[in-house]
Amino acid sequence: MSSNTHHLRNGTAKTTQPRKAITLETMNQHLRKADYAVRGRLAIRAEELREKLKEQNHNLPFVEVVNANIGNPQAMDQRPITFFRQVLALVQYPDLLESEAATTIFPADARERASVLLREIGSVGAYSQSQGVPYIRQSIADFIAQRDGFAADPNDIYLAGGASSAVTSLMTTICNGPQTAVMIPVPQYPLYSASLTIENATAVPYLLDESTCWGTDTAYIASVIRQTIASGVNLKAIVVINPCNPTGSCLTASEIKDIISLAAEHCFMVIADEVYQTNIYEGEFFSFKRMLRELQRDFPGKYDSVELASLHSTSKGMVGECGQRGGYMELIGVDPEVREELYKLVSISLCPVVTGQVLTELMVNPPKEGDESYPLYKQEYDTIYTRLRERALTLFEAFKEMEGVTCQQPKGAMYLFPTITLPPNAIKEAQRRNEEPDEFYCMQLLESTGVCVVPGSGFGQKDGTFHFRTTFLAPGKEYVDRMLQFHKEFLKKFS
Amino acid sequence: MSSNTHHLRNGTAKTTQPRKAITLETMNQHLRKADYAVRGRLAIRAEELREKLKEQNHNLPFVEVVNANIGNPQAMDQRPITFFRQVLALVQYPDLLESEAATTIFPADARERASVLLREIGSVGAYSQSQGVPYIRQSIADFIAQRDGFAADPNDIYLAGGASSAVTSLMTTICNGPQTAVMIPVPQYPLYSASLTIENATAVPYLLDESTCWGTDTAYIASVIRQTIASGVNLKAIVVINPCNPTGSCLTASEIKDIISLAAEHCFMVIADEVYQTNIYEGEFFSFKRMLRELQRDFPGKYDSVELASLHSTSKGMVGECGQRGGYMELIGVDPEVREELYKLVSISLCPVVTGQVLTELMVNPPKEGDESYPLYKQEYDTIYTRLRERALTLFEAFKEMEGVTCQQPKGAMYLFPTITLPPNAIKEAQRRNEEPDEFYCMQLLESTGVCVVPGSGFGQKDGTFHFRTTFLAPGKEYVDRMLQFHKEFLKKFS
Structure with a gap:
């Protein structure tokens, strides 16, 4: 502002900052310390490059920006599942249910589902119960x-605006x-840190074991637990992401049961991020809830007090509806008084978006065999699944061709997390730039190819190792070829 | 769980609590201390009563529960505005835009708007920018x-999942x-406390002045500011709710300018909750942004550094779409480095629900005169407005008939906040019950009439005074008559 600029006699201008109440120094210092790389410096630069591409003489060595930094399938070529969107349109505009013309557009089961949901909800424009619509919690x-073969209680479900x-x-x-310590995997999705x-x-970080396809090493985790407790903090929870973001791994049943056993033994909560539970390309998904119930069944009394929070979302899987902000958490074994406090907290935000709740209902209760919408649903679901699996393998195969890059077989989620061996000169250059x-590496990749990925340092990694996380959602192989070409040139430049 | 119940020799059962990691004692003690009365004990009891009414022999002295505790118009008889819902249906199911049959259902301007929004957004199922869709921020x-007659910058707008x-x-x-002190009005919407x-x-509470229709007394507020600063804490912000929840009052231009002047003088941020800006039944709404720009124009330099956050929402006004979670915040004069930190924070939650963003665009850019949808929009808007105003006055007139009840003229928002004079015996009985x-009073009202309101103590009030907050959204006068009847009997019982 001009009033704050004083022109000095020697012609230079000195700007005095206006006095502000809220500054970097006075604001929340904990927030200031937090890191969130998924939408950090690289993502902001990617947006700038996308804007620049619109200019006529942009001089950039690529024609598109590929946001492989974020699992956002509908920003790529993934189309939503038709049945879900039909029901969402009907609950938004219930007059359609009365319209003769609409019967030619919407299948009967979509109209029927919308009617049932509207009867239970009233209007999607009304606040629901803070914990979510009772009917949807029952679904x-x-x-x-x-899924698990064990009963579930709608009172344990908390709908949320995304996981x-x-x-x-x-x-x-x-x-x-x-004093509250929470164990988080390394690498991890940085929401947790x-x-x-x-x-x-x-x-408290615990390393995943890259050599066993990013598995959990029980003896090692037990040693981290002992050290944590010995250090005097109160270990209150462990976060497990399965299938894993960013590594693309899946835990075995016994790995999961081992973690639950450690939780029972040392009395801490298990927070199971299971939002990728249907993104399984090899092996099987075992839910923490099912594993807990099996342990409770097989060892009566021993696991009764285990506290489990399991998360699911409409943003991932074959649903991929990130912008709709649907999801839920199931709480098992949590102290009722604590649950009341959590209820109070969520009620301050009034309720999760009701259309997101509706979408969650559709995700967990999709068309069944014999329903009018089933064939199309099945075809769309399978097409998305097959495509994700193919793209994962295409990228995985490409990484095999890259010198100094090793990548674990993709088993689940939406990501690959390859190791990259960087030449000493590249490391020196990074240090010189204070990066x-x-x-x-990732910034150079972005500037050269338009492909935006997230550096491993944004998720945490074993000291001295380097990785990046990339989604495998982008269509085509052209961007992969650009990555291969860049990698060759990068190695040449810094070798 | 049975394994934790031990039957003692004398036949009584003693339950030992299983060991839990997270208990009332170990959980977040700040959350534990927080109060949020709007969805507290009374709201939970109202839900129980609603369930009980479904029983055949419920024996309750009323046939419906009226949730006058929360401004949730579409849970009453308010219907959504047709144009908004048409566009929302179209963006949810864009195939409708290609359908011949749909052209008979949706007016051309709704289809045109949906097309424009989809072109800008892509899919409502994709994450948007964390700050919100650029096109919508421009709108x-x-x-x-x-509204204000002064320019606004889309980069200052942050979409949010409700205010x-x-x-x-x-x-x-x-x-x-x-050390961070924030001044909040008393009474206030308890989200802030x-x-x-x-x-x-x-x-730091500052009292609103019931005698001037809940206005702000500048000299008094200045004295609270001086005391606060003298006490050694860092006064960083003041919250102002205008039109006011819970009092239904509206500030004058000069009251607003006085508050801004105090903020400029003592360097603290103004947080202006303006979600009820179109719920005006008497007088005029003056935005803090406009008043700030006028001061900056009229007194060059003096107000340049003022930091203002202004909030708006799709949940209130004639939109009333609470469950859709739309809203935004405009930030003026905030340090760019602090804004980067806020951006990081909101990016951790990825993005506000995209359909809520769409609805926000529709709210701020509704059909204009000459548009195909304008006549219906205008009619719906005016009907809702007129009805709200009528219901406010009906309730206001009824309160005049109630002995020991005085209520300020309703000017704005969705609430009345009458004073009630309680007989000493009623106060004694409350103390005996530890309430x-x-x-x-409100709990007795609920049990006798099914009408759920929120006690003044949930919002804060001058010591020794008693109030309750009621919405005036419910249809009919029957519930009002039940309140009058209850009040008479209550006075009789405790006099």
């Missing part, structure tokens, strides 16, 4: 019961200052 | 410019422990 409980929102509420509830930093709690070496 | 900026979510993000950003308690910041006197 979710039915889905869990069928991220559920995680944030949970962390706010359980964290009580730096960021929310713990903001809550001023202590994140992490893998951040430097 | 909001245009609306603000037209509550924006407030929470803002509080998380500005609060840095108990609750979020400050959770952030472990210091809420606040107005909480006792």
Whole structure:
């Protein structure tokens, strides 16, 4: 502002900052410390490059920006599942249910589902119960019961505006200052480290084992637990992401049961991020809830007190409806008084978006064999699944061709997390620029190819190793070829 | 669980609690301390009564529960505005835009708007920019410019999942422990006190003046500011709710300019909750943004550094789409580095629900005169407005008939906040039950009439005074008559 610019006699201008109440120094220092790389510096630069591409003489060596930094399938070529969108359109505009013309557009089962949901909800423009619409919670409980073979209780379900929102509420509830320790995997989805930093709690990393396809090593985790407890903090929870973001791995039943056993033995909560539970390309998904119920059944009394939070979302899987903000959390074994406090917290935000709740109901209760919409649903679902699997393998095969790059077989989720061996000169150049070496690599990749990925340092990695996370959602192989070409030139330049 | 129940020899059962990681004692103690009365004990009891009414022999002295505790118009008889829902249906199911049959259902301007939005957004199932879709932010900026007569910048707009979510993000950003003081009105919407308690910041109450229709007394507020600063805390912000929840009052231009002047003088941010800006039944709405720009124009230099956050929402006004979670915050004069930190915070939750963003665009850019949808829009809008105004006056007139009840003329928002004079015996009975006197009154009202209101103690009130907040959204006068009848009997019982 001109009034704050004083022209000095020698012709230079000195700007005095206007006095502000809220500055970097006075604001929330915990927030200031938090890192969230998925939408960080690289993502912002990618947006700038996308804008630049619109200019006539942009001089950029690529014609498109590929956002492989974020699992956002409908920003790529993934189309939504028709049945879901039909029901969502009907609940938004119920007059369609009365319209003769609409009967030619919407199948009967979509109209029927919309009617049932509207009867239960009233208007999607009204606040629902803070925990979510009772009917939808019942549907979710039915889905869990069928998935696991063990009953589920609708009162244990908390709808949320995406799983991220559920995680944030949970962390706010359980964290009580730096004495609260929560174990998080390394690498991890940085929502966890960021929310713990903001809550001023202590994140205790446990490394995943790249050599066993990013598995969990029980003996090692037990040793981290013992060290954590010995250090005097209160270990209150462990976060497990399965299938894993960013590594693309899946845990075995016994790995999961081992973690639950450690939780029972040392009395801490298990937070199971299971949003990728249908993104399975090899092997099988075992839910923490089912494994817990099996342990409770097989060892009566021993596992009764285990506290489990399991998260699911409409953003991932074959649904891929990120912008709709649907998701839920199931809470098992949590102290009723604590649940009341969590209820109070979520009620301050009134309710999760009701259309997101509707979409969650559709996800857990899709058209069944024999329903009018089933054939199209099945075809769309299978096409998305097959395509994701193919793209994962295409990228995986490409990484095999890249010198100094090794990548674990993709088993689940939407990501590959290859190791990259960087030449010493590249590491030196990064240090000179005051960047992490893998951040430097990723920024160079973005500037050269338009492909935006996230450096491993944004997720955490074993010291001295370097990775990046890339989704395999983008169509075509052209962007992969650009990556291969860049990698060759990068190695040549810095070798 | 049975394994934790031990039957003692004398036949009584003693339950030992299983060991839990997260208990009332170990959880977040700040959350535990927070109060949020709008969805508290009375709301939970109202839900129980609603369930009980479904039983055949319920024996309750009323046939319906009236949720006058929460401004949720579409849970009453308010219908959504047709144009908004048409566009929302079309963006949910874009195939409708290609359908011949759909042209008979949807007016051309709704189809055109949906096409424009889809072109800008892509899919509503994709994550948008964390701050919101650029096109929608531009629309909001245009609306603000037209409303205020001063330019607005789309980069200053942050879409949010309802204004509550924006407030929470803002509080998380500005609060840095108990040294951070934020002034809040008394009475206030308890989102503010609750979020400050959770952030472990210091809420400094300033009383609104019931005698001037809940106005702000500048000299008194200045004295509170001086005392606050003298006490050694860092006064960082003031919250102003205008039109006011819960009092139904509206501030004058000069009251607003006085508050801005105090903020400029003492360097604190103004947080202006303006979600009820179109719920005006008497007088005029003056936005803080416009008043700030006028001061900046009229007194060059003096007000340049003022930091203002202004909130708006799709849940209130004639839109009333609470469940859709739309809203935004405009930030003026905020330090760019602090804004980057706020951006990081909101990006951790990825993005506000995209359909809520679409609805926000529709709210700020509704059909204009000459558009195909304008006549219906206008008719619906005016009907809702007229009905709200009528219902406000009906309730206001009824309160005049109630002995010991005085109520200020309703000017704005969706609430009345009458004073109730409680007989000493009623106060004694409340103390005996360990309840606040107005909480006792409201609970008796609920049990006798099914009408759920919120006690004044949930919003804060001058010591020794008692109030309750009621919406005037419910249809009919029958529930009002039940309240009158109850009040008479209550006075008789306790006099």
